[in-house]
Amino acid sequence: MTRRVAIAALLVLIAAAAGIAAETLARPGDRPGRVLTRTSSTRIVAGVGWTHRWTAAPGGVTDAAGNEWESDAAVVQGGAAAKELAAGSSAPYRYSRGGTPTFSLPVPQPGTYAVTLSLAAPERGGAPEAAVTVNGQRVRLAGTGAGRVRHAIVLVPVTGDTATVAVSALEHLAGVAAVTATMARTGTDPLRTELAEEFDGTGPLTGWTPELGGGGWGNAELQEYTADQANAVRTGDGRLAITARRDGGRYTSARLRSEFAAQYGRIESVLRVPTGKGLLPAFWMLGADVATTGWPAAGEVDIMESLGADRVYGTFHGPDGTERGWERQFTARVDNGPHRYALEWWPGLLQWTVDGVVQATLREEDLGAKQAWVFERPMFLLLNVAVGGRWPGTPPPSTSFPQTMYVDSVRWQR
Structure with a gap:
């Protein structure tokens, strides 16, 4: 009996020591629930989604979501000394480091x-467009506005234990207020194109399933979706035409769902939207488990929606305990030509761009206490042209039919 007690006590001590070792690996600022562990070879393993945060604020801070931000003093070289910004900025962005700093960010693998990069605009003035050059890559940002902080995501391959981020130019920006590193992929090879839809040929489309019927589609819409080539067809010149038609008081159109679904990556489409009022053309995504999980619990990302005017919308939806869920909507101005609408999607991160210009970035930490982040699951794509509904409203008599959205390409890289 004594020997068994001794062995049990030893096992308790070993377990406690292991617990302490694992606990010491979870550094301040690491993403909750992504605790670092050691393998038998003692190599630190984080896995996709590991996140760590640094701020120009002296001494580090804790943000409103409870995330700890470490001071960047130990990881930055060059650049200007951190300068305090005007009051009103949230804690991680209250200071900004100008010049051309280089950050050497320790990562676990x-x-x-x-x-x-969280980038502070000048406290006065502003510009219709700004840019930052990071590791030789110029990243453009829309509409800085005086005193605003904008976020820009860049992918950095790391073969060792340090992510090097060199800022060589800031255009219409005051400095870098904070920097965050999130492990997006386990490999360092370039992104692979897993879906490349060029819409070559003619006739019906393969790889996309028509969703059929009327019934309002949750927005009191007027159209009935069909599988007719009159509503969706490859045109023979490398485009897909999705056409809304009116026959008396009946509207028909098409809604196509991709058979390809995946998680994370760079998703984009080049397309031209119709301009008639009362139409809602869209390029968007839903959680692949929406049939069982329901909406908005499955999550929705609208990469492009248009009301037929000179602006487009990028919108993110998720659950918050209410029937309609939460929504974050952003806008961009465009003309009626073809444009490239894209999404950067990585763990805890969504970034919307139009023609390569960053319009908005949404992060898990930006959500309120009751707003759930549900974008860590596979999603599929949709292309459609809706007619009427609560948003955008019934087409007025001035809207002629047919109205067509032309899609040049769809790509998904991971």
């Missing part, structure tokens, strides 16, 4: 990291 090789892989590709999504590095988010």
